[in-house]
Amino acid sequence: MIFENKKPAYTTDLGAMYIADSLEMLESIPDDSLNLVMTSPPFALQRKKEYGNHDQEEYIDWFMSFATLVFKKLKDDGSFVVDFGGAYMKGVPVRSVYNFRVMIRMIDEIGFHLAEDFYWFNPSKLPSPIEWVNKRKLRVKDSVNTIWWFSKTEWPKSDIKNVLVPYSDRMKKLIEDPDKFYSPKMRPSGHDISSSFGRDNGGAIPPNLLQIPNSESNGGYLSGCKKIGIKGHPARFPSKLPEFFIKMLTEPGDLVVDIFGGSNTTGSVAEQLGRKWLSFELSSEYVAASLFRFTDKNSDEETLQKIYNDVLNGKTVRLNKTSN
Structure with missing residues (x-):
């Protein structure tokens, strides 16, 4: 897919990642053309994180602008899968319901259907929030994210035989x-x-409770970041998460898009599974580091530093498909 006046940061055999605002990029995509949008947006947290996030009260309106465009761009049998982390209200041990409000508004105002609700249990997650769990010991640790599987119509493409x-x-x-x-x-x-x-x-048949540890310790991404002395994205989701939904909701050759690309887990999994993909992310540093998902983990520091710098300097890097 070609975007006028916008060149990719890097391309692979099946996809491309852009340093870009997803709203602008989605506007340029033809309506009724996407098979799956799989993403994990910045969460609605009270304490600002380095990867950017919005106050809970502002969050829903902010996210709805993206969801409205996604609805237009999906094919009739397409799906929109969103990972939302939980949050507490400011200063009190009471849960926010922002993720449920988002879900209801997307159904009532945009026209999405909730095909199914999923819950991602991360057994390796550290105890949080610190104030209520570690210090005051008033709450158990928060280890489950809500994942809403939205569809444009009542009959999205899906085949659970692919995820047995x-x-x-x-x-x-x-x-x-x-x-x-x-x-x-x-x-x-x-x-x-x-x-x-x-x-x-x-x-x-798998349940809608997905037990997937988020404890990646090897592979090209973290190895590459370490070699050139940069930090990895602080809010990555594990590859098994997008893998599950890409397998269930698409087939080889379909187009998968991540509108909050981060370290581009979604794009790298789509590439490995033979799906076309696009990924958008505002941070040039995160995009440049995400290159390492497509490089050999044995690549030397000089090679990695060069392609990292090329992206930061506005060059388009061409990468070959890898199973890394």
């Missing part, structure tokens, strides 16, 4: 010999499940 999870050991035994481990009978609800057991469907 391994069977438990007990289920494997049941499939091998159903009569030994299970006696078919009617449930108290009247639902007959006798025909659904003992069949190997290639895996189990």
Whole structure:
């Protein structure tokens, strides 16, 4: 996809990342052309973070301007998946409901449908917020993000066969010999499940609680950042998160967009899965560092520093596809 008067910071075989305002970039995209928008916007926090965020009271109006454009740009069977972190009200141990207000307004005012609500449980998340958990010990740690799967119509493209999870050991035994481990009978609800057991469907249907640790410690991105002495993006989500939704909601050749690109996890996963992608991010430093998701983690410091500087100096870097 070509944007007039805007050149990419870097390109790969299947996608491109831009240092740009997503509102401007979305305006330039043809209506009804996107298969999936997968993103994690800056959260509505009371304490300012280095990656930028808005006060909770301003946040919803700010985000709605992006959501309105996304709705126009999605295909009829397209999806908009948004990861929202939780937050507390200022100065008190009471939860904000901003993420739920966003969800309701997107349905009532824009016309989105809530295809399904997901909850990302991050078992490796540190105890937070410090004041209420560590110091006063009034609340347990906040380890779950809400992820809303919005659709433009009631029938978005989706195939859960692409995200089946391994069977438990007990289920494997049941499939091998159903009569030994299970006696078919009617449930108290009247639902007959006798025909659904003992069949190997290639895996189990996953729940809408996604347990994914955010504890990346290797790979090209952090390795590259360390080699040239810069910090990684402070609010990255793990690759398994966009991977789940890209697999379930798109097919090879579809177009995936991240409107708050950050370290470009979404783009790198889309590339690995054979999807076309676009990513937009305002911070030139974050964009330049995100290059390392597409480079060999064994690349030397000189090579990494050069392409990092090229992006900061306004040059377009051409990268080859990598499985890193």
